[in-house]
Amino acid sequence: MNGQPISGASAGVRGGRGRGSTGVLALVLGALLLLVTACGGGDSDNKGDDKGRQDSGKVGTTASQAVVTIAPKDGASSVATSGALKVIADKGKLTAVTVQDDKGNKVEGKLTADGAAWEPLAHLAAATKYKVHAVAKDAEGRESAKDTTFTTLVPKNTFVGHYTPEDGSTVGVGMPVSINFTRGITNPEAVENAIKVTAEPSVPIEGHWFGNDRLDFRPEKYWAAGTKVTVKLNLDGVEGRPGVYGKQAKSFSFTIGRSQVSTVDASKHTMEVVRDGKVIKTIPITAGAPSTTTYNGQMVISEKYKVTRMNGATVGFGGEYDIKDVPHAMRLSTSGTFIHGNYWASSGTFGSANVSHGCVGLRDVRGGWDKGAPAAWMYNNSIIGDVVIVKNSKDKTIAPSNGLNGWNLSWAEWTK
Numbered sequence: 001m002n003g004q005p006i007s008g009a010s011a012g013v014r015g016g017r018g019r020g021s022t023g024v025l026a027l028v029l030g031a032l033l034l035l036v037t038a039c040g041g042g043d044s045d046n047k048g049d050d051k052g053r054q055d056s057g058k059v060g061t062t063a064s065q066a067v068v069t070i071a072p073k074d075g076a077s078s079v080a081t082s083g084a085l086k087v088i089a090d091k092g093k094l095t096a097v098t099v100q101d102d103k104g105n106k107v108e109g110k111l112t113a114d115g116a117a118w119e120p121l122a123h124l125a126a127a128t129k130y131k132v133h134a135v136a137k138d139a140e141g142r143e144s145a146k147d148t149t150f151t152t153l154v155p156k157n158t159f160v161g162h163y164t165p166e167d168g169s170t171v172g173v174g175m176p177v178s179i180n181f182t183r184g185i186t187n188p189e190a191v192e193n194a195i196k197v198t199a200e201p202s203v204p205i206e207g208h209w210f211g212n213d214r215l216d217f218r219p220e221k222y223w224a225a226g227t228k229v230t231v232k233l234n235l236d237g238v239e240g241r242p243g244v245y246g247k248q249a250k251s252f253s254f255t256i257g258r259s260q261v262s263t264v265d266a267s268k269h270t271m272e273v274v275r276d277g278k279v280i281k282t283i284p285i286t287a288g289a290p291s292t293t294t295y296n297g298q299m300v301i302s303e304k305y306k307v308t309r310m311n312g313a314t315v316g317f318g319g320e321y322d323i324k325d326v327p328h329a330m331r332l333s334t335s336g337t338f339i340h341g342n343y344w345a346s347s348g349t350f351g352s353a354n355v356s357h358g359c360v361g362l363r364d365v366r367g368g369w370d371k372g373a374p375a376a377w378m379y380n381n382s383i384i385g386d387v388v389i390v391k392n393s394k395d396k397t398i399a400p401s402n403g404l405n406g407w408n409l410s411w412a413e414w415t416k
Helices: 003-040 043-061 188-193 374-380 411-415
Strands: 067-071 076-079 086-090 093-101 109-111 117-120 129-137 143-152 157-159 161-164 177-181 195-200 206-210 214-218 228-234 239-241 244-246 249-256 260-265 270-275 278-284 297-300 303-311 322-331 338-342 360-363 387-391
Touching: 067 129, 067 143, 086 093, 086 129, 093 109, 093 117, 161 228, 177 228, 188 195, 188 206, 188 214, 188 239, 195 214, 206 411, 278 360, 278 374, 322 374, 338 374, 360 374
Parallel strands: 076 143, 157 244, 260 387, 338 360
Antiparallel strands: 067 086, 086 117, 093 129, 109 117, 129 143, 161 177, 177 214, 195 228, 206 214, 228 249, 239 244, 260 270, 270 278, 297 387, 303 322, 322 338
């Protein structure tokens, strides 16, 4: 009996050890399987995660389909100031275009409605380096950018505009902006578009060409007193005629003073001075004699001389007169019409007869020392840009280009 339990115990121990090893191994393998599953996920989860990683990699590395093209090409030189600069997006839309010179001045431009192209709104400056930065997006929102630089041409022939009135001056209500160019202009539209004239308070202002070398600007009616006018000449790089480029970038401004308009009635031999709508003085005058009548029309005082010389030979007359000391003279036309002091005619002439060679004469003294003389009063109470209207003279209306006298054109003629 004692042997059986030992034998049985021995057999039981051998049998139990075998079953126990298998169970432990199964438990270990199961735990490892759970660990792997917990860390790596199931089969379906692994597939989804791999796909996610593949998609993420595709978005991050695929380039934009949009292609930006800039003309002129990078590094180009002697580039034309007009018509050469263009930015185009293929398979996408432009979202940003910046063009600026080496001083940081930006060039304004516009996009086409479909966002496919950009062009500058104005010409470029000559002999200037420009940087271009353009960005486009494709249909998926992916960006493509391009940067280039180029330099515009150095012109061999140039022109500038000599302008009036002077910067910072105060002038009368009839003063136009008048610009005389040093070369005849054959591309007037480009030149006129490069000049901007604005007023405060605002009023429509239009330009008018007299020939091919003069451009004037004015509103429909005389300026309002107190108006501030600003002129910007952006002529640098404008091709005014083939091979001839503007060389001028300048701004100036002037102010309109009080309103003064004087009306000369040649038949009544009087001049009525109206300031700010009120008659402040009526002055006896002498106008042009029957053989040398005074022009009719609206004229603007363009120059003032305390004393000047008047020689008939310079304005188409012979040796009829040469007066070296004409006092209180104010120019009304390029051809020689003045309103001035007259000391050589008898005092009874003024207000009763027309005896001049086409000018408007006012009583004065030699040397112009008498401040109470009508001519001295008129001179001291007038500024450049004041208007002098002549009527009832037996002559034609003065040509609008003869002096600063474009007011003799109707607004329809001016803007035509």
